[in-house]
Structure formats: C-alpha cells, structure tokens
Amino acid sequence: MELVFDGHNDVLLRLWRTMKEGGDPVAEFLKGTAQGHIDAPRAKIGGLAGGICAIYIPSGDLILKEPDDNGHYETPLAAPLEYLSSLQIGMEKASIALRLEQAGAWRLCRTTANIRKAMADGVFAAVLHMEGCEPISANLAELDVFYAAGLRSLGPVWSRHNIFGHGVPFAYPMSPDTGPGLTDIGFELVKACNRLGILIDLAHITEKGFWDVAKTTDQPLIASHSNAHALTQVARNLTDKQMDAIKESRGLAGLNYAVTMLRPDARDNAATPLSDMIRHIDYMVERMGIDCVALGSDFDGATVPADIHDAAGNQKLVAALRDAGYAPEDIAKLCRENWLRVLGEAWHEKA
Ligand SMILES: [Zn+2]
Numbered sequence: 001m002e003l004v005f006d007g008h009n010d011v012l013l014r015l016w017r018t019m020k021e022g023g024d025p026v027a028e029f030l031k032g033t034a035q036g037h038i039d040a041p042r043a044k045i046g047g048l049a050g051g052i053c054a055i056y057i058p059s060g061d062l063i064l065k066e067p068d069d070n071g072h073y074e075t076p077l078a079a080p081l082e083y084l085s086s087l088q089i090g091m092e093k094a095s096i097a098l099r100l101e102q103a104g105a106w107r108l109c110r111t112t113a114n115i116r117k118a119m120a121d122g123v124f125a126a127v128l129h130m131e132g133c134e135p136i137s138a139n140l141a142e143l144d145v146f147y148a149a150g151l152r153s154l155g156p157v158w159s160r161h162n163i164f165g166h167g168v169p170f171a172y173p174m175s176p177d178t179g180p181g182l183t184d185i186g187f188e189l190v191k192a193c194n195r196l197g198i199l200i201d202l203a204h205i206t207e208k209g210f211w212d213v214a215k216t217t218d219q220p221l222i223a224s225h226s227n228a229h230a231l232t233q234v235a236r237n238l239t240d241k242q243m244d245a246i247k248e249s250r251g252l253a254g255l256n257y258a259v260t261m262l263r264p265d266a267r268d269n270a271a272t273p274l275s276d277m278i279r280h281i282d283y284m285v286e287r288m289g290i291d292c293v294a295l296g297s298d299f300d301g302a303t304v305p306a307d308i309h310d311a312a313g314n315q316k317l318v319a320a321l322r323d324a325g326y327a328p329e330d331i332a333k334l335c336r337e338n339w340l341r342v343l344g345e346a347w348h349e350k351a
Contacts, residue, residue: 003119006051007254007294008129008203008225009036010301012093013056015100022048025096026103036309037299040105043124049116049123049336051314052224053151054301055093055146057134059160064170064260064268071265072170073107078160081134084347087142090135094149097128106152112344119336127343129201129224131294132158132167138185140192147196152347154193156186157209159236160179164189165209172266173233174345181208182216187196190216199346200227203236203296210242217348219346220251225296227253227261228283240287247279252346254283254340257304270306274320278304281334290330294338299303312313 014036015025032041038048059078067073091261101108106124109115118125128150136142143151143284156164162322166179180188190213193200202210202223214221223246229237238246238253246253256262259272262280284293297304299311321331 001047002317002335003047003049003296004116004314005049005119005125005284005339006299007339008256008298008301009038009051009299009319010054010056011036011299012053012096013058015096015259016089018095019092019096020225025101026105027107029100030103030105033341037297037304039311041272042310042312044122045312046310046320048124048311048314049119050109050127051297052127052129053097054098054129054131055090055135055151056131056158056301057081057089059158062112062170067172067267071267072172074174075169077167080161083134083137086134088162090130090146094146094151095243096335098119098149100126110150110152111347112349115343124203125154129153129199132160132162132204133164133189134162136189137171138163140189143189143192143196147198148215151198152203152343153199153224155187155203156205165207165212167204168206168235170260171235172260174235175207176210176229176235176237176239177207178233178235179206179208181206181210181212185189187212187216187272190261194218197347199343207239209241210245214245214249220342221246221249222251222342222346223253225256225258225298227256227280228287231280231283232261232264232266234261236261241286243284247292250291250342252292252342253284253288254294254339255284256302257297257308258302259301259305260302264304270303272305274305274307274316277317278324282324289342291331291338293334295335
C-alpha cells in the first residue's frame with residue numbers, strides 16, 4: 001500500500017457539525033461512520049496516513065448556482081463574516097483537533113519528523129490549517145495563540161473577502177483574476193507566517209493575491225487543493241502562468257478531488273471517471289515537473305468521484321497512477337514526499 005499524506009481536508013468541519021448536533025466527534029473519528037469521507041478506520045483502509053486538516057468557518061452550506069443553457073454558472077461570493085463568531089467557531093474546531101490528540105485518535109504534527117513518526121506508528125498525522133483567517137484580527141494576536149495550539153498552515157482567504165484579502169467565487173467558466181489581492185494587513189500576515197514558520201496556502205485567493213504573496217513570501221508557492229485551469233476553467237484552478245511560478249519556487253499544487261474542479265464541464269456530478277483525475281495530474285506534471293505536484297483531496301469538503309467514494313478508496317487513485325505509467329519513485333513524490341519537502345521548507349527545517 002502506498003501511504004498518502006494529503007494536503008487538504010475538511011474533516012474538522014464534519015466533526016464540528018456532529019458536535020453541534022450533540023454527537024461525540026472523537027468517537028465518530030475513532031469508531032468510524034458512513035458520513036462524509038474521513039475517519040480513522042477508512043483512512044487506514046485507504047492508506048491515508050495523514051493530512052492537512054482545515055479550521056474553516058462556514059458560510060452556510062454553499063449551493064452552486066444552476067448552470068444556464070450553455071452550462072455556465074456563477075455562484076455569488078459569500079458575504080464577509082463577523083470576527084467574534086468566527087473566532088468562537090475557530091476555537092471550537094481547534095478544540096476538536098486537540099481532543100482528538102488527547103484521545104490518541106490522531107497526532108498533531110509540528111515537524112516533518114512528527115509526520116514521519118506518526119505514519120510509521122500507524123497513527124493519523126494531522127497538520128492544523130486555517131482556511132480563511134476570519135478568526136484572526138488585524139493585530140494578529142490570535143495567530144500566536146493558534147500557532148501555540150499547533151497551527152502550521154493557513155490560507156489568508158477562503159472564497160470570500162476578509163481583512164487580509166480577496167477570494168475567488170465558484171464560477172464556470174471564469175479566470176482567477178476576479179479582483180484585488182492582499183490588503184496591507186494581508187501583507188503583514190504573510191510576513192508573520194514567514195517569521196513563525198507557517199505554510200501559506202494560495203488556494204481560494206484571487207490571481208492578484210497570488211502574485212502579492214509570491215513577491216512577499218520567502219516560502220515555496222503552495223496551492224494545496226487546486227487543479228489546472230486549462231482543463232477545467234473554474235476560477236479556483238491555476239493558470240499556466242501561476243503553475244510556472246509554483247515551479248520556479250519549487251512549490252506545489254495538490255490535486256483537488258472535487259468533481260467541479262476535475263470535469264471539463266465543471267458540474268457537481270459524482271459520476272466522474274478517474275481518468276479526469278489523471279488528466280489533471282498529467283497536465284500539472286508536464287507543466288511543473290514531478291517534484292511540484294501532490295494530492296489535496298478536499299475530503300469532507302466536496303463531491304468526489306464515485307469510484308473514490310471516501311478515504312477508503314484512496315488507493316484506487318494510486319492504482320490509476322500506476323496504470324498511467326508513473327514509476328514507484330514518482331508515485332511516492334505525488335503521494336507524500338513532495339508535501340513533506342515543502343512543509344519542511346516552510347517550517348524552517350534544515351534540509
Ligand atoms: Zn477549499
């Protein structure tokens with residue numbers, strides 16, 4: 001079995017909803033459930049040895065706008081969120097992550113050595129991420145506290161605007177160049193992440209914001225869960241020019257399993273063949289090289305291909321990569337080694 005370290009999931013969102021409905025998120029993760037995509041038993045079956053787990057503040061359930069006669073759609077950008085309620089939800093999700101660790105259900109990893117040890121021990125290696133920084137205020141005080149709780153990765157914005165910058169809408173076809181980039185405070189956030197050693201994730205940010213981070217950061221450029229715009233023209237995917245910059249910085253893009261970002265028609269239809277995943281991987285590898293492509297499933301955050309179904313189906317993608325002709329060392333890079341390399345760099349580890 002090929003162990004996978006995956007660059008993006010929303011399991012904390014599902015577990016938080018379970019908690020809000022009176023359930024026990026730790027028991028759900030440990031014992032397993034038929035809901036959603038990730039829990040300990042299904043991760044074990046699928047070789048999902050670890051991943052970057054998002055603290056995401058929901059904008060309500062996102063409903064994609066129905067396509068028009070041409071198959072085009074443009075879902076309006078979600079409204080900005082309030083700080084205090086966002087902070088509360090962010091704390092609740094961080095608390096679930098900490099309780100999972102206290103229960104031995106997973107390990108919160110702060111170094112790549114932590115990740116390798118957890119994977120060797122057969123314990124899910126979780127890296128805490130914040131997807132949209134609405135729980136952080138302009139003086140960045142909360143950043144230090146979340147860092148102390150284990151936060152080692154963040155995306156300044158989700159697909160909405162906040163005090164740090166601007167996000168792209170869910171729309172097809174659309175360029176990622178949909179508006180302004182980082183605010184002045186956004187630039188300060190990037191500098192603080194460089195100082196602390198927190199990976200900066202460019203998924204969901206406008207193209208302008210992407211270039212703003214690129215000219216400011218000392219880290220490799222990372223889009224944790226984004227695909228090729230040339231194949232699926234949604235605003236969330238990466239243009240060739242963005243991929244060239246990622247390659248230049250020795251960063252990476254993680255393949256998003258979301259069918260809306262894989263299918264040529266960008267429809268939310270689970271009947272999406274594995275060949276659509278391979279087409280995006282092939283394109284990204286062709287453009288950026290085998291060192292700059294990885295996986296970023298978006299498990300528990302999106303509709304994934306029916307053949308994958310959930311974390312237990314992860315090895316079907318590995319088998320498809322083998323069938324497509326990827327060598328064992330290439331598959332190891334795609335499945336985990338590229339993520340471990342860029343995390344080590346962002347976290348100031350000596351090579
Ligand atoms: Zn996302």
